[in-house]
Amino acid sequence: MSSDLAGVVGFLEGQKAKHAARFPSVRAETVLSFLGTTGRAGSWARVSIHRLVGVKPGAGASELEVSLDGELPTLPEPGDCLSVHLTRLAQFQGYQVKTRACGEEGAAALFEQGDGRLLVKGAQIYTVHHSPYTLRFFERIPFEEVRDLTGGLTHALVAVGPVANLSPRFVFHHEVKDGKLHLFHGDGLALKTYMNLRHNRQVTRLILDLDEFRGYALRGLVEEIPPGANPVAYEKVVAGFAAGNWSRPSRVFRFVVDAIEPAGPVGG
Numbered sequence: 001m002s003s004d005l006a007g008v009v010g011f012l013e014g015q016k017a018k019h020a021a022r023f024p025s026v027r028a029e030t031v032l033s034f035l036g037t038t039g040r041a042g043s044w045a046r047v048s049i050h051r052l053v054g055v056k057p058g059a060g061a062s063e064l065e066v067s068l069d070g071e072l073p074t075l076p077e078p079g080d081c082l083s084v085h086l087t088r089l090a091q092f093q094g095y096q097v098k099t100r101a102c103g104e105e106g107a108a109a110l111f112e113q114g115d116g117r118l119l120v121k122g123a124q125i126y127t128v129h130h131s132p133y134t135l136r137f138f139e140r141i142p143f144e145e146v147r148d149l150t151g152g153l154t155h156a157l158v159a160v161g162p163v164a165n166l167s168p169r170f171v172f173h174h175e176v177k178d179g180k181l182h183l184f185h186g187d188g189l190a191l192k193t194y195m196n197l198r199h200n201r202q203v204t205r206l207i208l209d210l211d212e213f214r215g216y217a218l219r220g221l222v223e224e225i226p227p228g229a230n231p232v233a234y235e236k237v238v239a240g241f242a243a244g245n246w247s248r249p250s251r252v253f254r255f256v257v258d259a260i261e262p263a264g265p266v267g268g
Helices: 003-022 143-150 192-199 231-243
Strands: 031-037 046-057 064-069 080-088 093-098 111-114 117-122 124-129 155-162 165-171 173-177 180-187 202-209 214-225 251-263
Touching: 003 031, 003 173, 003 180, 003 202, 003 214, 003 251, 031 155, 031 180, 031 192, 046 143, 046 202, 064 080, 064 155, 080 117, 080 124, 080 143, 080 165, 093 117, 093 143, 093 165, 155 165, 165 180, 165 192, 173 231, 180 214, 180 231, 202 251, 231 251
Parallel strands: none
Antiparallel strands: 031 165, 031 202, 046 064, 046 155, 064 117, 080 093, 080 155, 093 124, 111 117, 173 180, 180 251, 202 214, 214 251
């Protein structure tokens, strides 16, 4: 086992107790991760971690501006959007704020940055849940609800890419096979993440210490597996959903890690 792989496995094991304390209603060994996907084959979600400064209403009824510490590590390309993930972890609630796609107006229509600050100009707000609830694609969420839920949050996650989406997924089982780390999770409904995976199986995944927002960014491929492909992993995911009082997962996925990088807030 390589030192990088051993470091991630040790980190996962060490986070189980810390995440269990944060999610007492999920009575199963698990670690929360954040799955970054895009809707274009061959592309990766470029994911970064930022300290949250604040939120304020945008120009339109569905728009929201998010102020963050730390500039983007990589700039959006034509067709990319920015997606800001804001979650109050203890309540399994949060929002994903998405910009328009980068077009003729250029990146200035999506964000402003300078002097170590980033202002994301969100065009649409989506609710985020850590369980398989039905979501609407064109939600209208009052600013006051976003302000109240995000008040007190210290950090936000940002994904950049075509139809970039960043969603939480509990890892209910992990194993090392043929020198690679495999992570297993489930989905209840075919929502935004699944739609992206139908077009592009390349995924960037964050595994973090949720006190410090430091850990690892993992890149690899996600594939749906049937029950017989790995019965032990499949049943652990099913049991994990039952432990969280959620419906049985309609799909179980395996994420095979190909690349490992340390992750932490931009700017230190």
